[in-house]
Amino acid sequence: MSRRERGNSHRAVESTAIECKQEPGLFVPVIDRNRCEGKADCVEVCPYEVFVVTTLPVEQRTGLSFLGRLKGRAHGWQQALTPNAEACHACGLCVKACPESAITLARA
Numbered sequence: 001m002s003r004r005e006r007g008n009s010h011r012a013v014e015s016t017a018i019e020c021k022q023e024p025g026l027f028v029p030v031i032d033r034n035r036c037e038g039k040a041d042c043v044e045v046c047p048y049e050v051f052v053v054t055t056l057p058v059e060q061r062t063g064l065s066f067l068g069r070l071k072g073r074a075h076g077w078q079q080a081l082t083p084n085a086e087a088c089h090a091c092g093l094c095v096k097a098c099p100e101s102a103i104t105l106a107r108a
C-alpha cells in the first residue's frame with residue numbers, strides 16, 4: 001500500500017487527537033498552489049482526514065506562477081486538496097510535515 005493510499009484510508013483519530021487543542025472550524029489549512037507537489041505528507045499526518053491528494057481541477061490552476069505551472073505539469077497536477085477543511089483542529093502537524101512548506105493555517 002502506498003503512502004497516499006495509507007493516508008487516504010481511515011485512521012484512528014484518538015492516536016494524535018491530544019495534539020489538537022482548537023475546536024474545529026476556527027482555522028483552515030491553506031495550500032500554496034505554487035509549492036504543493038502532492039507528496040501527501042499532510043494526508044498521512046492529519047488526524048482528521050482533512051486532505052486528499054488528487055488531480056488539481058483546471059479552474060484552480062489559473063494564476064499560478066511560471067514555476068508553479070512547471071511543477072504542476074511535472075507532478076501530473078497531483079496536489080493536496082482539503083475536502084474536509086471544517087474538521088481542522090489547528091494542530092499544525094501538516095504545516096510541520098509538508099516538505100515544500102506549502103501549508104499555512106488561516107482563520108476560517
Ligand code: SF4
Pocket residue numbers: 020029045046047048049050087088089090091092093094095105
Ligand atoms: S492543522 Fe493540519 S494536521 Fe492538524 S487538524 Fe488541521 S489540517 Fe489536520
